[in-house]
Amino acid sequence: MALIVQKYGGTSVGSIERIKAVAERVARARDRGDQLVVVVSAMAGETNRLLDLAGRLSDTPHPREADALVATGEQVSAALMAIRLQALGYPALSLLGYQLRITTDSRHGAAKIKAIDRDRISQALEDGRIVVVAGFQGVNPAGDITTLGRGASDLTAVALAAVLNAAACEIYTDVDGVYTADPNICPRARRLERISYDEMLEMAGLGAKVLQLRSVELARRFNVPLVVKSSFSEDTRGTWVGQEDRAMENVLVSGVTLDQNQSKITLTGVEDRPGLAARIFGPIAESGIVVDMIIQNAGADGRADLTFTVPRADLRRALELVRAVAGEIGAAGVRHEDQVAKVSIVGVGMRTHAGVAATMFKVLAAEGINIEMIATSEIKVSVVVNAKYGELAMRALHDAFLGENPALNEG
Amino acid sequence: MALIVQKYGGTSVGSIERIKAVAERVARARDRGDQLVVVVSAMAGETNRLLDLAGRLSDTPHPREADALVATGEQVSAALMAIRLQALGYPALSLLGYQLRITTDSRHGAAKIKAIDRDRISQALEDGRIVVVAGFQGVNPAGDITTLGRGASDLTAVALAAVLNAAACEIYTDVDGVYTADPNICPRARRLERISYDEMLEMAGLGAKVLQLRSVELARRFNVPLVVKSSFSEDTRGTWVGQEDRAMENVLVSGVTLDQNQSKITLTGVEDRPGLAARIFGPIAESGIVVDMIIQNAGADGRADLTFTVPRADLRRALELVRAVAGEIGAAGVRHEDQVAKVSIVGVGMRTHAGVAATMFKVLAAEGINIEMIATSEIKVSVVVNAKYGELAMRALHDAFLGENPALNEG
Numbered sequence: 019m020a021l022i023v024q025k026y027g028g029t030s031v032g033s034i035e036r037i038k039a040v041a042e043r044v045a046r047a048r049d050r051g052d053q054l055v056v057v058v059s060a061m062a063g064e065t066n067r068l069l070d071l072a073g074r075l076s077d078t079p080h081p082r083e084a085d086a087l088v089a090t091g092e093q094v095s096a097a098l099m100a101i102r103l104q105a106l107g108y109p110a111l112s113l114l115g116y117q118l119r120i121t122t123d124s125r126h127g128a129a130k131i132k133a134i135d136r137d138r139i140s141q142a143l144e145d146g147r148i149v150v151v152a153g154f155q156g157v158n159p160a161g162d163i164t165t166l167g168r169g170a171s172d173l174t175a176v177a178l179a180a181v182l183n184a185a186a187c188e189i190y191t192d193v194d195g196v197y198t199a200d201p202n203i204c205p206r207a208r209r210l211e212r213i214s215y216d217e218m219l220e221m222a223g224l225g226a227k228v229l230q231l232r233s234v235e236l237a238r239r240f241n242v243p244l245v246v247k248s249s250f251s252e253d254t255r256g257t258w259v260g261q262e263d264r265a266m267e268n269v270l271v272s273g274v275t276l277d278q279n280q281s282k283i284t285l286t287g288v289e290d291r292p293g294l295a296a297r298i299f300g301p302i303a304e305s306g307i308v309v310d311m312i313i314q315n316a317g318a319d320g321r322a323d324l325t326f327t328v329p330r331a332d333l334r335r336a337l338e339l340v341r342a343v344a345g346e347i348g349a350a351g352v353r354h355e356d357q358v359a360k361v362s363i364v365g366v367g368m369r370t371h372a373g374v375a376a377t378m379f380k381v382l383a384a385e386g387i388n389i390e391m392i393a394t395s396e397i398k399v400s401v402v403v404n405a406k407y408g409e410l411a412m413r414a415l416h417d418a419f420l421g422e423n424p425a426l427n428e429g
Numbered sequence: 430m431a432l433i434v435q436k437y438g439g440t441s442v443g444s445i446e447r448i449k450a451v452a453e454r455v456a457r458a459r460d461r462g463d464q465l466v467v468v469v470s471a472m473a474g475e476t477n478r479l480l481d482l483a484g485r486l487s488d489t490p491h492p493r494e495a496d497a498l499v500a501t502g503e504q505v506s507a508a509l510m511a512i513r514l515q516a517l518g519y520p521a522l523s524l525l526g527y528q529l530r531i532t533t534d535s536r537h538g539a540a541k542i543k544a545i546d547r548d549r550i551s552q553a554l555e556d557g558r559i560v561v562v563a564g565f566q567g568v569n570p571a572g573d574i575t576t577l578g579r580g581a582s583d584l585t586a587v588a589l590a591a592v593l594n595a596a597a598c599e600i601y602t603d604v605d606g607v608y609t610a611d612p613n614i615c616p617r618a619r620r621l622e623r624i625s626y627d628e629m630l631e632m633a634g635l636g637a638k639v640l641q642l643r644s645v646e647l648a649r650r651f652n653v654p655l656v657v658k659s660s661f662s663e664d665t666r667g668t669w670v671g672q673e674d675r676a677m678e679n680v681l682v683s684g685v686t687l688d689q690n691q692s693k694i695t696l697t698g699v700e701d702r703p704g705l706a707a708r709i710f711g712p713i714a715e716s717g718i719v720v721d722m723i724i725q726n727a728g729a730d731g732r733a734d735l736t737f738t739v740p741r742a743d744l745r746r747a748l749e750l751v752r753a754v755a756g757e758i759g760a761a762g763v764r765h766e767d768q769v770a771k772v773s774i775v776g777v778g779m780r781t782h783a784g785v786a787a788t789m790f791k792v793l794a795a796e797g798i799n800i801e802m803i804a805t806s807e808i809k810v811s812v813v814v815n816a817k818y819g820e821l822a823m824r825a826l827h828d829a830f831l832g833e834n835p836a837l838n839e840g
Contacts, residue, residue: 034485074445075509076516086523087508090501097498098486105487112497116527117572161528
């Protein structure tokens with residue numbers, strides 16, 4: 019008898035019919051003899067509906083009240099799921115964040131879990147209950163309801179799996195696993211059987227939206243095996259996310275990602291002396307803008323061009339800050355490109371195999387795509403290209419590393 | 430500076446526009462210097478929407494889960510009201526049943542309040558907050574959410590007013606007070622300035638739906654002054670509900686009520702011996718049917734006719750039970766009338782003034798209305814008439830006791 023945590027996202031419980039289907043799935047797992055904790059999100063659209071109500075009453079709803087408001091979405095889902103499981107004859111029990119004593123800090127809307135009291139949930143499991151947990155919510159030391167941030171029902175599930183030492187944390191969503199690339203862009207993308215935490219983190223951070231970043235970090239820290247599956251399909255395979263193993267190292271590239279919401283700023287003729295980078299990036303960081311890639315090309319004249327990327331939504335604010343500094347530090351000028359794409363390949367095999375980046379550049383060159391920036395990490399190579407070539411670059415790289423002919427992808 | 434508890438019902442907070450209007454009203458009260466506790470119901474229709482979802486998942490939703498489900502309705506209203514008050518610049522704070530430690534028994538759906546911890550709410554008031562409370566909900570000793578029954582946001586408000594020793598508990602609804610009769614039936618019905626707890630209890634029990642019965646009982650027990658007002662009108666008068674005083678005794682009749690949902694059962698030829706009433710009414714009580722009026726006419730032959738009323742919705746079940754018993758006890762027969770109306774006059778003046786009942790019978794006789802049953806209490810006279818005469822009887826009695834010519838109504 020294994021203890022399994024299952025998490026069902028908003029589309030998976032998005033209607034009465036979907037709740038019924040999920041309850042059947044939970045019931046079958048119970049019939050197989052597993053102990054079950056079922057974490058549910060709000061019904062699809064509900065969180066936005068509630069936030070819209072708040073938005074019609076206040077331009078800046080107080081975060082404490084907004085949390086009390088939106089937490090009802092998961093409370094409704096949890097109660098309905100328990101009601102359905104009971105109607106099927108299963109001993110279900112819903113529990114909310116404060117009832118589970120999921121204690122968090124007081125940063126409403128993005129609270130961090132500090133502790134989970136495992137007694138309440140363990141007792142319910144020992145009593146033979148299927149425990150249905152309202153995801154996304156906790157309680158601060160003052161007893162106020164907090165929420166953990168968008169997509170954070172994943173986090174609730176992983177945290178409970180860690181505390182309970184569960185055999186697995188199954189994340190049910192509307193896709194049947196993690197793909198080698200976005201199937202909407204790469205028709206030949208295929209589901210991965212296995213992927214390491216590190217690769218998943220790079221892919222999540224690079225814009226693959228299957229799993230929430232913080233939940234993967236937490237799973238890695240506590241070594242919680244994650245399985246991503248579809249709640250809409252009877253296919254039970256999904257993608258397994260766990261610790262790196264030897265087999266994984268034999269695969270150079272696990273996935274290709276594309277981020278089309280980037281823009282690029284270049285400061286030309288910057289004097290090459292200490293402290294200038296801090297002058298430039300300090301104000302940007304203070305204003306909460308995330309700078310992704312930074313590249314500096316030192317020229318022969320002791321002056322350099324400094325190029326970096328920011329999310330397109332932040333471009334205007336970033337430009338204002340940069341232009342203000344540019345004059346002070348005597349830069350020659352400020353250029354920007356508002357539409358660039360970042361294409362990345364990710365794979366733990368890169369740790370032990372050289373030449374992956376070179377192959378990547380060759381593939382892009384063969385397509386006539388100019389590389390504007392390059393950044394590498396241990397298990398990732400990212401390039402910035404003109405936005406109009408983003409999808410082409412992704413498809414070309416996918417075909418080369420992950421297509422029909424696997425020659426390029428075995429170390 | 431007075432401490433006031435205000436309660437707003439479902440129609441009063443039924444839309445974003447209504448919530449804005451109520452927040453303005455609360456803000457004005459605050460500007461007058463009052464300390465305020467604001468109890469809110471779920472937005473009109475929300476409780477039914479949630480129960481409908483549950484009903485599509487289970488024929489008999491588990492009461493614990495149903496309570497966790499419907500309690501979200503008041504949670505949403507409370508958060509939205511706090512958000513709006515804050516947007517207007519007022520220091521509001523929403524609190525839920527478990528946060529206020531409104532401890533109840535575990536009878537889900539109809540829980541009884543056992544205790545309220547006044548520290549949390551007093552602290553918030555001392556901090557200068559307008560405390561917005563989610564009505565209708567509590568928490569049992571195990572930490573499960575309970576609800577107090579339909580209409581029980583009134584009860585939350587009265588209980589808080591009692592614990593806090595509030596100067597008044599204002600119940601805001603969609604009518605501007607308690608009326609001498611239902612204005613839909615009696616065009617000349619008028620708002621009462623004052624009414625005693627006892628009269629209000631009789632009127633609430635007799636079908637006047639302005640206040641929930643249990644909340645009036647609680648208000649009487651703790652001597653909480655109630656004021657019923659409209660949240661839709663700028664008229665600030667309303668109806669005051671409090672302890673009986675000398676002025677009230679000078680009014681014979683405060684109100685006329687009509688209950689059109691009654692039916693009548695008669696057992697004929699019942700032997701007049703001890704124990705038979707228990708044989709007849711025992712099974713009916715056990716099946717949860719509320720018997721209202723009972724009348725027995727002993728005949729000269731030692732046999733009697735026994736007549737009683739039950740809610741029309743329960744008539745069929747009651748008839749089955751009565752017919753089963755009728756044979757066993759040797760009754761001559763069972764008759765029933767499925768449409769009767771109960772018309773009542775209520776007034777504390779009856780305690781000290783004789784002849785009110787006689788006047789009532791005279792008024793009905795003048796209209797040619799036959800009285801089928803009569804029941805009296807200290808402050809009430811009820812008669813059962815053929816349903817088709819119900820509204821006519823009500824109007825005739827209202828005109829006689831409460832109309833333009835007040836002669837009949839002064840002791």
